[in-house]
Every structure is written in C-alpha cells, then in structure tokens.
Amino acid sequence: MARKIGSRYTAYQILGRGSAGTVWLGEGPDGAVAIKLLRDDLSADQELVGRFVQERAALVSLDHPHVVGIRDLVVDGNDLALVMDLVRGVNLRSRLDRERRLPPGEAVAVAADIADALAAAHAAGYVHRDVKPENILLDESTGAALLSDFGVAKLIDEPSRAGGRRVVGTPDYVAPEIVEGLPPRAAVDIYALATVLYELLAGFTPFGGGHPGAVLRRHVTEAVAPLPGIPDDLWRLLHQCLAKGPASRLRAGEVASRLRELLPHLAGLPVLDIDEPDTEPAPAPAPTGYEDHQEPLPARSAVPLVQGATAADPESANRDTHTSMRVPGPQELAGGALGTARAPRAPGLPRAGSARHRAAERRRRLKLAAVATVAAATLGVGGWLALGGDDGDSSKPAVDQSTP
Incomplete structure (x- = not known):
C-alpha cells in the first residue's frame, strides 16, 4: 500500500527494518529513492527533530561515490524521514550470511571502498560511529561498496535522550575508547572498519561471542588473535x-591507500581455511549489572546493557542498526571475560577451553607420562649395564684388564 511521505515523496514497499526505523522503496520528483522512516518514538522527540533539521545541510552535502547520499529530510506531522539514494543490491551482512567469509582480495576491495568513504566524511568533520556490515551496501551494477546511515548515530546518541552517558553502536564493532567513556573521534571508525575486514576474512568478529558485557571487556583487555594463513602485510x-590506542591507528586515507596497494598481491587467493567457532554453550556468566534477560542472548542484536531498557522487537529488526549501551565502570571492565570468545584457529585444532581441547590435553599429558616412563626405564637399564652386571650379583670378580 502506498504511503505519502511529506508532499514530494511516496513510499511503496518495505525494503528492510532496523532498530532506528524502516527503509522503504519510494518515488520522488527525480525518480526512485530509498526512504528511511524513523521510529515513532524518535519522530515524537522534538529535540531530536530539531537536531535533524540543523544537520540537514551537512548531511545532504556529503557527496562521495562510496557514500549512500542523503537527498532530503522530511519532517511532516508524525513522520521523520531521510530520503536517500537508492542502491540496487544487498547489504554486506546478507552476503556474509550466505557465504560466511570472502576471499582476501574481495574483502580488501570492500574495505578499501569504505575507507575512501570514511576519509571523505572525516575530512568534512563527520564520524560515522556505526560502521558494520549492515550499513555497507554492495551495488550490483558497479560492484562498489557504499557506506550508509551517516548522521543517524550522531543525532540519536545524546545524553538528553538516554538519561545519562550512553553510546550508540553495536558491541562487536565498538572501539575500546568508546567502552571507556571517551568521546568518539575518527579513529573509532577505523577500528570498526578493521573489525569488519577481520570478519570478512574469518567469518566472525575478533571479540564477539557470549554476553555483550564480555564483548565490551574484550575490546578493552584482550589482544586480537592472528588469522591462520593471512598474508603478513595484510595482517600487519x-x-x-x-x-587499543586511537593514536596508533592509521587514518582513513592511509588505510584506503595501503589496502589498494595490497590488492594485486591478493588476486586469486582462496578464502582463509579457518575452522568455524565451536557451538558448545558457554558457562553461565556471573552477575555484572548488565543482565535483564532470562533467554540466551544472540551474538548480535539490539541488546540493552542496562537494567530496565528494552530491546528492539526481533521480528521487526534485521540485525538491528543501533544498540544503546551504558558505559561500564572500571570494576566491571576489570572482571574476567564472560561467554566464549571465538578465537581463530587452523582446521582441526580445538578451541582453547573446549571439551575437545581438554580431551586433547589429557591425551598429551598421558603421552608425555608414557615417554617419561620409557625414558626412566631406559636410563635404569643403561646404568645397570654400565656396572657390568647381568643379574644383579655383585660377587662375581671383575676382569683385570691392567698390563702386568
């Protein structure tokens, strides 16, 4: 059923849903468009509407071949909508769901396009804050990757909306400085993009898995595990x-340039041969002040990390766009990791701490004990032979080999 959006646009068909709103296929004066109609609670917030109106000129001015352009902003009654360029294709999450991981050359090409987009945005004073596969579109006509949803995270992420210090993002892709409560700078987008690239190569994110509180801790406290078989230059x-330190990361333009330099060396390489993460259940987490759920939590979703918050309806969310998170305190970050980290490993090797790993350790210890026993027995026989005995009788005279 057609729906009017303002006086210039008509929405015809739902293309997708996210936690920030619903994306429609629409028509405007210049042809087909994508219309992102924001949630009712967002459109009812007059302060938020005011910020959108103030940011309109800057959002519309961000023109780059790897950025999904915003053409217009509509404020009409209860409707608050972003009118965007229509990209015919799928988002990167859909492709990952279908293929699990990409060959290094294809993964790097996608990341290079997005790094170019971030370089343009950062030069214009914009930080995306929510770089992830759901916000990367793959244009089927050109093969290019485009970054979408600029401005949404910035405009929604305000203390007045959250009733205290909150961040808007997705736990798997949040930079350590955000977890520690520092303001987001351009480096948070570089960290998120590198996390996406890691996921394209491995099939899972470097710190994901288990309870969202554990994911946040790993960003701050754990080192990233290397990927088996990854080319050295790409891994560096x-x-x-x-x-972990924002100042140690490259700038977006440098990332794009170095990724494109690597492309000729990655042509034709197959996907990395890495085992899938184990699916055995993780031990139950100890209370951290985050929990407000009785059901197991998915690896990625709009999971509230503060008691009393409500998650987006899973039936109306397509791997939801944003998660509102309370910044955890120092004591919470100091706790051990909860849940199961999905560390990469070569095919056939068990995950550390898993049942397979414990069984392998037991076999290894038994083998070492057997080797030690054999070695001890060998040393005992050798010592006995060195004494010249064959039956332990010390009364036999020794042969005198001295010269008379």
Whole structure:
C-alpha cells in the first residue's frame, strides 16, 4: 500500500527494518529513492527533530561515490524521514550470511571502498560511529561498496535522550575508547572498519561471542588473535588498525591507500581455511549489572546493557542498526571475560577451553607420562649395564684388564 511521505515523496514497499526505523522503496520528483522512516518514538522527540533539521545541510552535502547520499529530510506531522539514494543490491551482512567469509582480495576491495568513504566524511568533520556490515551496501551494477546511515548515530546518541552517558553502536564493532567513556573521534571508525575486514576474512568478529558485557571487556583487555594463513602485510595493517590506542591507528586515507596497494598481491587467493567457532554453550556468566534477560542472548542484536531498557522487537529488526549501551565502570571492565570468545584457529585444532581441547590435553599429558616412563626405564637399564652386571650379583670378580 502506498504511503505519502511529506508532499514530494511516496513510499511503496518495505525494503528492510532496523532498530532506528524502516527503509522503504519510494518515488520522488527525480525518480526512485530509498526512504528511511524513523521510529515513532524518535519522530515524537522534538529535540531530536530539531537536531535533524540543523544537520540537514551537512548531511545532504556529503557527496562521495562510496557514500549512500542523503537527498532530503522530511519532517511532516508524525513522520521523520531521510530520503536517500537508492542502491540496487544487498547489504554486506546478507552476503556474509550466505557465504560466511570472502576471499582476501574481495574483502580488501570492500574495505578499501569504505575507507575512501570514511576519509571523505572525516575530512568534512563527520564520524560515522556505526560502521558494520549492515550499513555497507554492495551495488550490483558497479560492484562498489557504499557506506550508509551517516548522521543517524550522531543525532540519536545524546545524553538528553538516554538519561545519562550512553553510546550508540553495536558491541562487536565498538572501539575500546568508546567502552571507556571517551568521546568518539575518527579513529573509532577505523577500528570498526578493521573489525569488519577481520570478519570478512574469518567469518566472525575478533571479540564477539557470549554476553555483550564480555564483548565490551574484550575490546578493552584482550589482544586480537592472528588469522591462520593471512598474508603478513595484510595482517600487519589489520593489527595496527585494531590497536587499543586511537593514536596508533592509521587514518582513513592511509588505510584506503595501503589496502589498494595490497590488492594485486591478493588476486586469486582462496578464502582463509579457518575452522568455524565451536557451538558448545558457554558457562553461565556471573552477575555484572548488565543482565535483564532470562533467554540466551544472540551474538548480535539490539541488546540493552542496562537494567530496565528494552530491546528492539526481533521480528521487526534485521540485525538491528543501533544498540544503546551504558558505559561500564572500571570494576566491571576489570572482571574476567564472560561467554566464549571465538578465537581463530587452523582446521582441526580445538578451541582453547573446549571439551575437545581438554580431551586433547589429557591425551598429551598421558603421552608425555608414557615417554617419561620409557625414558626412566631406559636410563635404569643403561646404568645397570654400565656396572657390568647381568643379574644383579655383585660377587662375581671383575676382569683385570691392567698390563702386568
């Protein structure tokens, strides 16, 4: 059923849903468009509407071939909508769901396009704050990757809306400085992009898995695990962009340039041969002040990390766009990791701490004990032979080999 959006646009068909709103296929004066109609509670917030209106000119001015352009902003009654360029294709999450991981060359090409987009945005004074596969569109006509949802995280992430210090993002892709309560700078986008690239290569994010509180802790406290079989130059670049300190990361333009330099060397390489993460259940987490759920939590969703918050309806969310999170305190961050980290490993090797790993450790210890026993027995026989005995009788005279 058609729906009027303001006086110039008509929405015809729902293309997707996220926690920030619903994306429609629409028509405007210049042809087909995508219309992001924001949630009712957002459109009812007059302060938020005012911020959108103030930011309109800057959002519309961000023109780059790897950015999904915003053409217009509509404020009409209860409707608050962003009118965007229509990109015919799928988002990167859909492709990952279908293929699990990409060959290094294809993964790097996508990341290079998004790094170019971030370089343009950062030069214009914009930090995206929510770089992840759901916000990366793959244009089927050109093969290019485009970054979408600029401005939404910034405008929604305000203390007045959250009743205290909150961040808007997705736990798997949040930079350590955000978890520690520092203001988001351009480096948070580099960290998120490197996390996306890691996921494209491995099939899972470097710190994801288990309870969202554990994911946040790992960003701050754990080192990224190397990927088996990854080319050295690509790993060094990825490792630098996942540095805990923002100042240690490269700038977006440098990332784009170095990724494109690597492309010729990655052509034709197959996907990395990495085992899938184990699916055995993780031990129950100890209370951290985050929990407000009785059901198991998914790896990625709009999970509230503060008691009393409500998650987005899973039936109306397509791997939801934003999560509102309370910044955890120092004591919470100091706790041990909860849940199961999905560390990469070569095929056939068990995950550390898993049942397979414990069984392998027991076999290894038994083998070492057997080797030690054999070694001890060998040393005992050798010592006995050195004494010249064959039956332990010391009364036999020794042969005198001295010269008379």
